[in-house]
Amino acid sequence: MQIRRNLILTVLVLLILASISYLPFTYRDTPGERDGFRMITGIIDSVTSEKPLGSPLLYGRNISFAYYALIDIFRPLFQKNFTLIIPITNYISSFSSILMVIPIFYFVKRYWGVTTAVLANLLLIFIPVWWSTSLYGHPMIQAVLFMFIGLALIAYRSKVKSSNAGLLKLTLLDILIISAFSLSLMFRLDAVLMFLLIPGCFFLERYSLTKVVSYSILYVLFAIIIFFVVKSQLPEISIESDGILEDLIFYHGPDIIVENFKAGTKAFIEACNPLYILLYLITFVYLWLKRDYSTLLFIFPTLILNYIFWLPNYYPARHFIYVSPVLAIGNAVWLHTAFKKILPFCRSKKIIGISLGLVLISIICVSYRVSYSPPYPYWQTQTEDNKRLAENLQNLPSREQRIFVIGDSVPVVLEMQLLSSKVQVKPLKTSLFTDTQLQRQKLSKILKTNPIKTIDLLEVKNETNNFIFYIQGWKKNEVVRFFKESNEYDDVYLVIQKNIPSFTLVPSDISKKINFLDI
Secondary structure, eight states: OHHHHHHHHHHHHHHHHHHHHHGGGSOSSSOSSHHHHHHHHHHHHHHHTTOTTTOTTSTTGGGOHHHHHHHHHTHHHHTTOGGGHHHHHHHHHHHHHHHTHHHHHHHHHHHHOHHHHHHHHHHHHTOHHHHHHTTSOOHHHHHHHHHHHHHHHHHHHHHHHHTTOOHHHHHHHHHHHHHHHHHHHHHOGGGGGGTTHHHHHHHHTTOOHHHHHHHHHHHHHHHHHHHHHHHHTSOOOSSOOOOHHHHHHHHHOGGGTTTTHHHHHHHHHHHHOHHHHHHHHHHHHHHHHHTOHHHHHHHHHHHHHHHHHHSTTOSSGGGGGGGHHHHHHHHHHHHHHHHHHHGGGOOOHHHHHHHHHHHHHHHHHHHHHTSOOOSOSOOHHHHHHHHHHHHHHHTOOOOSSEEEEESSHHHHHHHHHHHOTTOEEEEEOOSOBOHHHHHHHHHOSSSTTOSOOBOOEEEEEOSSOEEEEETTOOOHHHHHHHHHHOTTOSSEEEEEOTTOTTOOOOGGGOSSOEEEOOO
C-alpha cells in the first residue's frame, strides 16, 4: 500500500512539474503556426455555415476529424465570441501534454523501473519540438497521447494476464486498447508512423515472434478499420481535394529525399536537440553491446521511420514530433544505467543529484538557444501588422473590383473573421501550377506532373468588398505568373502588405492593367 501511495505521489509531482512547464507559456491570443490559423478559420466557417465537420475550410479534416469533433464540444463557449477558439485549442494541447505524464510513467515503469519513468517524463518536457508544439493547438499532441494510452494498456493487460485475469476483463482491455489506437489515428492519420511501437511493446513482454506478429496485426487492423468506418460517416465536402495517397506522393516522394537531405537532417536535429541525438546514439551502442534487443526494437525503428518519412517534408519541424517519446525514453534508459554504474564509486547522493541537474540544465540551454522554435508567433511587429491590415481591409470603402491581397494570407483572413462574424470565406481552385509543382516536375523522373498541385485561393467577402487571398501566402514568381496567365483577373485592385521580407512588386512586373491600392 505504501508503495502505491509513493507511486501516486510521484505521478502527482510530475503532473505539477508538467503544468508549470506548459501552462504559463501557452499562447493565449495566437495560433502557433500557419496550419493552426487554417484550422481555426475552418472552425469559424463550420459554425457560421452550420456545417460541423462539413466545412471545406477545415484543414486536414479527413485525417484529423476527431480533433474537430473535440473542438466542437466547446461550441457553446465560442460560437458567440470566436476569439475564444484560440485559447481553447491551445490549452487543449497543453493539458494533453500534461496528461501524457500518466501513460508514459506507467508504461516505462513496467519495463525499466520508476527512476527511468521519472527521467523519461522530465526529458520529454525539454525536447524542443515537443515543448513548442504543446503550447498551441495541433492534433499531433492528442495522437501521441492516445498512442501511449494504448501502449500503457497493453502493458497492463500483459500484467493482469499473468495473474490469471478473467476473459471478460482481458476482452474489455482489448476493446480499450483498440479504441485508443483508433483515436490516435482519428486525431492524426500519420500517427500510423508510431504503430511500430505496438510490436515493440510485445517484444518488451518477451512474447514469441508468432504472438508479436499476430497480436500486432489484430490491434493495427482493427484500429485502421474503425478509422475508415468512422471516416465514411463524415459529411461530404463540396470541393475537390487531394486524396491521402496523392499528398503522400507529392510531399514524400523518394525523388526529393536527396534534395532535402541536408536541410531536413538539420531540422530533425534541431527539433530533437543535438544533445538528445548524441545521447541516443550512445544508447544504441550501449544496448547493442548489452544485447538488449527488445529495448532496441522498441526505441529505434520508430525514430528511423519518422526521420526518413519526414525528411522530404521537414518544414515545419513539428513533423518530427512523433519521435519525442521514444527519444526521451531511450535517453532515460541510458542515463539511469550510467548513473547506476557511477553510484558505487560515488557515495554522495548530493553529487549524483548535482550531476544529473547539470545534465538537465545543459539540455535546457541547448534546447532553447540553438534548437527549434515554432514558426509562430511571428515577431510581435508582424502580428500587429496582420491585425492592422485586417482592420484596414474591413473598413475599406466599397470597390466594384475584386481586391487581391498579397500578404500573410490566412492569418490576415482569420483576423478579419475575428473582427466580424459576417465575413464569409470560400476556397477557390485555379489551374495554375505552384512553384513547388514546377520544381517537382523537374525533380521527378517517375511521377512526372502527377499528382498536380495548383495555386488555391480564398475568396473573402465582407459587407462591402470582395477580397482574394492565396491560401499559402503569395510568392513573387507565382504572383507574376498568376496575373500574366489568368484571363479572368484583368480589372482588380492589388494590395501588398508592408514589411513582407523579400517581396517587392512593381507595376511593370505585370503586363495587365492592375490597380495598386495603398493601405
